[in-house]
Amino acid sequence: MSTASPSAPTGTEQTSTATLKGAEIVLKALVDQGVDVIFGYPGGAVLPLYDALFQQNQIRHILVRHEQAAVHAAEGYARSTGKVGVVLVTSGPGATNAVTGLTDALMDSVPIVCLCGQVPTHLIGNDAFQEADTTGITRPCTKHNYLVKNVDKLARTVHEAFYVARSGRPGPVVIDLPKDILVSEGAYLPPQEIAHRTYRPRTEPDLAAIDAAIDLLETAKRPIIYAGGGVINAGPEASRLLTELVELSGFPCTLTLMGLGILPASDPRYLGMVGMHGTYEANLTMHGCDVMLAVGARFDDRVTGRTDAFSPGSKKIQIDIDPSSVNKNIRVDLAIIGDAGRALELLVQRWKARKVKIDREVIGRWWEQIECWRAVNCLAYAKTDEVIKPQYAIERLYQMTRDRDVYITTEVGQHQMWAAQFFRFDKPNHWMTSGGLGTMGYGLPAAYGVQIAHPDALVVDIAGEASILMNIQEMATLKQYRLPVKVFILNNQYMGMVRQWQELMHGGRYSESYSDSLPDFVKLAEAFGATGLRATNMSELDDVIRKMLDTPGPVIADICVDQLENCFPMIPSGAAHNEVLLAPPDRKAGDSFASEDGMVLV
Amino acid sequence: MADKTAPQERHTIAVLVDNEPGVLARVIGLFSGRGYNIESLTVAEVDREVGLSRINLVTIGTPMVIEQIKAQLDRLVPVHSVRDLTENGPHVERELALIKVYAIGENRAETLRLAEIFRARVVDTTAESFIFELTGPADKLDTFIGLMRPLGLVEHARTGAAAMSRGKEPF
Ligand SMILES: Cc1cc2nc3c(=O)[nH]c(=O)nc-3n(C[C@H](O)[C@H](O)[C@H](O)COP(=O)(O)OP(=O)(O)OC[C@H]3O[C@@H](n4cnc5c(N)ncnc54)[C@H](O)[C@@H]3O)c2cc1C
Numbered sequence: 060m061s062t063a064s065p066s067a068p069t070g071t072e073q074t075s076t077a078t079l080k081g082a083e084i085v086l087k088a089l090v091d092q093g094v095d096v097i098f099g100y101p102g103g104a105v106l107p108l109y110d111a112l113f114q115q116n117q118i119r120h121i122l123v124r125h126e127q128a129a130v131h132a133a134e135g136y137a138r139s140t141g142k143v144g145v146v147l148v149t150s151g152p153g154a155t156n157a158v159t160g161l162t163d164a165l166m167d168s169v170p171i172v173c174l175c176g177q178v179p180t181h182l183i184g185n186d187a188f189q190e191a192d193t194t195g196i197t198r199p200c201t202k203h204n205y206l207v208k209n210v211d212k213l214a215r216t217v218h219e220a221f222y223v224a225r226s227g228r229p230g231p232v233v234i235d236l237p238k239d240i241l242v243s244e245g246a247y248l249p250p251q252e253i254a255h256r257t258y259r260p261r262t263e264p265d266l267a268a269i270d271a272a273i274d275l276l277e278t279a280k281r282p283i284i285y286a287g288g289g290v291i292n293a294g295p296e297a298s299r300l301l302t303e304l305v306e307l308s309g310f311p312c313t314l315t316l317m318g319l320g321i322l323p324a325s326d327p328r329y330l331g332m333v334g335m336h337g338t339y340e341a342n343l344t345m346h347g348c349d350v351m352l353a354v355g356a357r358f359d360d361r362v363t364g365r366t367d368a369f370s371p372g373s374k375k376i377q378i379d380i381d382p383s384s385v386n387k388n389i390r391v392d393l394a395i396i397g398d399a400g401r402a403l404e405l406l407v408q409r410w411k412a413r414k415v416k417i418d419r420e421v422i423g424r425w426w427e428q429i430e431c432w433r434a435v436n437c438l439a440y441a442k443t444d445e446v447i448k449p450q451y452a453i454e455r456l457y458q459m460t461r462d463r464d465v466y467i468t469t470e471v472g473q474h475q476m477w478a479a480q481f482f483r484f485d486k487p488n489h490w491m492t493s494g495g496l497g498t499m500g501y502g503l504p505a506a507y508g509v510q511i512a513h514p515d516a517l518v519v520d521i522a523g524e525a526s527i528l529m530n531i532q533e534m535a536t537l538k539q540y541r542l543p544v545k546v547f548i549l550n551n552q553y554m555g556m557v558r559q560w561q562e563l564m565h566g567g568r569y570s571e572s573y574s575d576s577l578p579d580f581v582k583l584a585e586a587f588g589a590t591g592l593r594a595t596n597m598s599e600l601d602d603v604i605r606k607m608l609d610t611p612g613p614v615i616a617d618i619c620v621d622q623l624e625n626c627f628p629m630i631p632s633g634a635a636h637n638e639v640l641l642a643p644p645d646r647k648a649g650d651s652f653a654s655e656d657g658m659v660l661v
Numbered sequence: 662m663a664d665k666t667a668p669q670e671r672h673t674i675a676v677l678v679d680n681e682p683g684v685l686a687r688v689i690g691l692f693s694g695r696g697y698n699i700e701s702l703t704v705a706e707v708d709r710e711v712g713l714s715r716i717n718l719v720t721i722g723t724p725m726v727i728e729q730i731k732a733q734l735d736r737l738v739p740v741h742s743v744r745d746l747t748e749n750g751p752h753v754e755r756e757l758a759l760i761k762v763y764a765i766g767e768n769r770a771e772t773l774r775l776a777e778i779f780r781a782r783v784v785d786t787t788a789e790s791f792i793f794e795l796t797g798p799a800d801k802l803d804t805f806i807g808l809m810r811p812l813g814l815v816e817h818a819r820t821g822a823a824a825m826s827r828g829k830e831p832f
């Protein structure tokens with residue numbers, strides 16, 4: 060995605076003769092950028108755009124029920140297709156409602172172009188009706204933003220916004236569009252192949268660095284490959300190449316939350332997810348390795364734990380397209396700046412050309428150690444006949460959908476982590492979750508963004524009962540567009556993740572984490588014109604999942620699960636990887652895990 | 662941060678940016694948003710035709726933070742290039758200050774004598790005051806202002822550092 064950036068705009072103004080209204084220019088530019096769907100919500104400042112939308116049929120508009128949802132839907136669309144997601148909102152409250160979504164897309168490197176209405180230029184700064192300083196507010200939560208004050212720059216700005224959103228490290232871009240610009244006439248300019256004046260991120264890695272990386276890898280005794288969201292950003296070919304590298308080398312590989320699906324979960328060299336709720340074997344392998352190859356992964360604090368105890372004895376190689384991701388939290392020994400897809404391609408090429416021979420015996424000893432860690436079986440949980448264990452519910456969902464093309468989105472909390480641990484992904488772009496910002500309310504709109512891009516696929520939002528209420532109004536969007544999204548609620552009647560931290564670190568004082576006064580989710584589904592189902596014990600679970608899958612339209616499945624189940628393994632904030640907590644009986648009741656340092660972390 | 666115990670360094674960084682609305686806000690927002698220090702910051706257009714401005718900034722941080730600052734600046738879309746003058750060999754750094762001093766009686770002579778030693782220029786005189794213009798490295802300005810304080814310093818205004826690497830190479 061980032062390697063191919065053909066239509067970098069700007070340069071000499073090459074005006075075509077015909078003039079168009081600003082609103083028509085915007086739509087024409089969108090069409091020329093290959094946009095077929097936008098997620099939006101109307102209002103006074105964008106009426107000219109809605110008028111123009113009404114009079115065309117190349118772009119489909121999906122009417123959301125809240126602007127935050129528009130951005131998440133565009134994120135789901137973008138992350139499942141590799142394309143740029145497009146959002147349209149009005150000025151003032153429309154733009155401010157979009158801010159959470161924009162921040163989410165920024166943190167998770169999702170390419171979005173968000174068109175915002177604005178009051179007419181002559182009123183800007185006057186506290187006009189529904190005026191907000193949108194470029195000011197969104198400056199820190201976008202990759203870049205624009206305020207268009209001249210209709211003749213409009214087309215160029217839209218093209219440039221797409222270029223910036225998808226190039227280098229992708230991210231959200233806002234274009235603020237004053238109403239007078241949308242109605243005045245100007246010249247249209249098609250996308251052009253001229254290098255951007257200033258923004259030309261490096262995508263081609265340094266060959267010498269690739270060879271230096273192979274030097275380190277071929278002599279490694281305890282290697283690991285740690286891959287993340289950047290490989291997803293680089294497109295499916297990058298995931299294939301990473302898988303090939305794992306096969307060639309026989310090295311163990313772990314993935315971040317954002318990277319699930321890069322390497323098939325069924326691959327024997329896959330160690331599971333790394334980090335706070337990652338597997339024991341992944342974290343101890345990271346901790347004990349002597350050479351680490353990080354690909355498109357940014358050493359987030361949920362991955363590293365205490366940074367001064369993070370993989371202390373290893374040489375670290377990092378492939379990343381964004382130089383600011385290198386040496387930010389963790390000092391690395393070798394940085395390879397460029398697109399992950401390109402870097403992996405060169406790595407595999409050079410690996411073969413150099414006929415790299417891995418000492419199987421040495422690596423075999425490393426694998427023996429890893430297998431001991433694996434044998435701990437860190438994801439084991441107590442099974443029961445009555446109460447539904449949340450982990451089990453996800454295992455069943457996985458097993459019962461294995462033969463389908465299934466996309467999973469999540470909300471935020473324990474259910475999200477259980478989904479990451481127990482749903483097994485074999486392909487990239489099939490897992491959408493809010494990692495960096497951790498936005499409750501992400502999953503439902505993201506799910507229908509995916510569904511719109513993949514109408515025939517099965518799309519499931521694995522949700523918590525608290526999170527789902529944050530964007531529940533989007534059930535109406537499902538109904539309107541007959542989007543058969545399945546909302547699979549692991550209902551533990553708690554903000555479970557909050558409750559877990561309170562149990563482990565705040566003396567069991569469950570301050571405000573009980574989900575009181577919950578709606579009846581079955582009736583709620585019905586009120587929105589969807590199907591509601593409920594499972595309250597083990598004997599009903601499979602039936603409910605089957606019914607959910609067999610129902611053609613949208614469904615809410617309310618799965619009432621064990622209320623007090625905790626998510627393990629867990630590395631408490633501020634702890635090191637080898638200080639991981641396993642599920643009880645490893646843990647004694649009343650144990651406190653809070654270090655002074657860890658308490659303040661998130 | 663892994664090197665929180667590492668020593669703090671002072672770096673002078675020059676940044677060439679597109680002279681477009683909001684660009685200064687992006688740079689300042691970056692520093693405040695990420696908790697970096699700004700010792701001084703100056704900005705002015707340097708090429709009207711191409712629409713280029715040059716930002717000179719002085720910042721303090723550990724080597725890892727300084728590296729982050731440069732990488733973060735470089736990824737702002739309107740930034741052309743970032744140059745760490747402290748790291749890239751010798752450079753000259755100059756700042757200008759206007760210094761108003763209340764001076765009557767015998768203080769007038771002493772004030773002027775010190776000004777002469779520092780080569781400060783008198784740009785305004787009244788029976789009771791002087792305004793001096795002084796150019797030089799920041800520490801020279803600090804020293805002079807310090808000397809004026811007991812003599813009757815009223816106020817002073819400083820521009821912040823402008824800086825450039827030595828030799829014939831551009832930027
Ligand atoms: C409740 C909760 C618990 C969590 N627990 C965990 C956990 O246990 N484990 C875990 O891993 N995460 C966890 N997270 C997520 C975590 O907060 C981070 O979002 C995640 O670890 C970051 O993933 P990443 O390193 O793959 O980076 P991303 O955020 O996906 O960043 C991608 C990186 O790749 C680079 N990049 C982008 N495009 C390219 C390209 N084309 N080529 C090369 N590089 C590129 C970017 O510059 C960036 O450095 C949790 C989140 C929540 C909400």
Ligand SMILES: Cc1ncc(C[n+]2csc(CCOP(=O)(O)OP(=O)(O)O)c2C)c(N)n1
Binds near residue numbers: 472474475525
């Ligand atoms: C918008 C938002 N507000 C608050 C939080 C903090 N938070 C993280 S998880 C969580 C609880 C989620 O509860 P639920 O959706 O029921 O999921 P569970 O953990 O029970 O599976 C909260 C409040 C957040 N991540 N996002």
Ligand SMILES: [Mg+2]
Binds near residue numbers: 549551553554
């Ligand atoms: Mg819950």
